[in-house]
Amino acid sequence: MVGATRAAVKPGITARRKVTNAVMKQVFRALTYLVVAVFGGIVVYIFVRALPALSLTFITQPPRDGMLAGGVLTCIYGTVALLMLTTVFAVPLGVAAAIYVNEFIGWGKRARVIRAAVNNLAGVPSIVFGLFGLAFFVVFLEIGASLLAASLTLATVVLPIVIVSAEEALKAVPRDYRLGSAALGATRWQTISRVTLPQAAPGIITGTILSIGRIAGETAPILFTGAAFYLPRLPDHPREQFMELSYHIFAMATQSSDITKSMPIAFGTAFVLVVLVFAFNLVGILYRARLRRKRAW
């Protein structure tokens, strides 16, 4: 490496090197701001295309007239119910798994195997999770295509993300705290429940919000496990099917009888979904920033 650097630093071509340096910096800057501009463009475009559909009734009424008019209340309800159930299944399990890896075994072979499994689980394509949900939850466990099966499937998708973020939060708690607690005679569980977990709780909550935000718009896992094209009313039982925002976008964009009427609805739904996802991310990011400022250690 030293040799390479020396080769680059030939005297006498300084002006050219300076120009190259300046040009390359601007190239990288341009690439970065291109990404930012694309982001801005996307948000503005969705908003403008959604405008004709947006009104208060859009979020307070169910669809009507063959889904070519009315709102998306049933979809919002379905999405919220789906995410709540998913949270209930995934978060306790994920946090417990993170406690096991980080507090019980730490390093070593077992931890490596579990971490590898978590990483591989995170890499499985979401449509494969959809197939798994169909084969396991819907058919094998005989749950049927329903809110319950879909949220269990989505919980398997989000579990590795929850484990990783909870582990990060636990790792951030200084070792001294645990040692201090142990020195006072606390057992391992007492240390975890009274010292480590309360300290890590804000981090775990932030991680959870961000994880749920990341899967809020996932469509592929719920395609075969419970999302419905159209339901006339709100589901009142987890064993029923449900409508969901991202699936509604897909349905409006591809399976509509009148594309000129359904396109504004598709964009309106996309806008609602993006606002929801951004809200999750915003709360998560702001909370994280506050946390960093408050952290004394």
Add this chain to the structure above:
Amino acid sequence: MDRSPTRYLKYALPAAMILLSFAVAGVIGWLLFWGGLAALGGQLANRVAARFIPQKTREAFVNTLITIAGYSAIVIIAFVFLFIFKEGLTAFRAVPAGEFLKKVWQPAAEVPKYGIIPLAAGTVMVTAIAMAAAIPLGLGTAIYLSEVAGSREREIVKPVVELLSAIPSVVYGLLGMIVLGDVIPRITGTPFRLNAVNGGIVLAIMLTPMLASLAEDALYSVPRSYRVAAFALGATRWETIRRTVVPAAASGVTAAILLSVARTLGETMVVLLATGNMGAFTVNPLSSVRTMTATIAIEMGDAVFGGEHYHVLFALGVVLFSITFIVNLISQVIMDRFARRLRG
């Protein structure tokens, strides 16, 4: 009467504000509700347990629960493997393996044909286009944020890039379908509104933030002393990046790229909406293609449950699972080595 679309504009801001505040209030309420419920439940269970069960038993019980949870990831990935393969391998009993390597995919024909070559070609083509665009964008952003930008600029730009990755894939697919579906035929003259280039570009935009943040982590973990040494030898910023930082982070960056490739191969909603889904074999990137993931998503609804077609779709899942699993594994091995080498 004012008929221009701008007549809605006066409603825009209030509507957006109301929606956003609803959403934020919803998230916070959602949090308080479940957090409160969990805390209350935990407290209650703790109180009750403390009264009736001796300390040692309680401790052993909790330890067992946590240990079981600890292995949940392994159990779940084993189950995914088991159930996908169980359903998928049945297909090989009904359909001879050679049939899969043919160039025609017609599962609904009178004599169904299950050649996955056109689907694999579609997946490979879309992924190649996506990576060709995402790698320069993602790495460029990563290098800029990690090596060039000041800390102020970084703090503003980075969350924006992160938010880009928060947009759901179905929304990206919708944009590809509507926006690029108009633009690409106009520029290139292709008769296909939806094609492999369309899906590839949309996927590239979607992947850039992920690739950027993974690559940035790799660049960030290169010790500061490397850079200082290069500067001390008189290298400019660009020379330091090109000859010192990037070579030192090369394996980490490779791992990041591989992870993104695995993500692209398995992405469903974007290709479903943006590539047109025509199943004929083609190598023309401006023609409509159908990927493996999109095929599963489209046809699973029509496949007779437990039938031949159903199992063949699971076999596609097996192929996807295996490829992404291997790519992820390679990426992890590279990443591990990278981390170990930097630690010294």
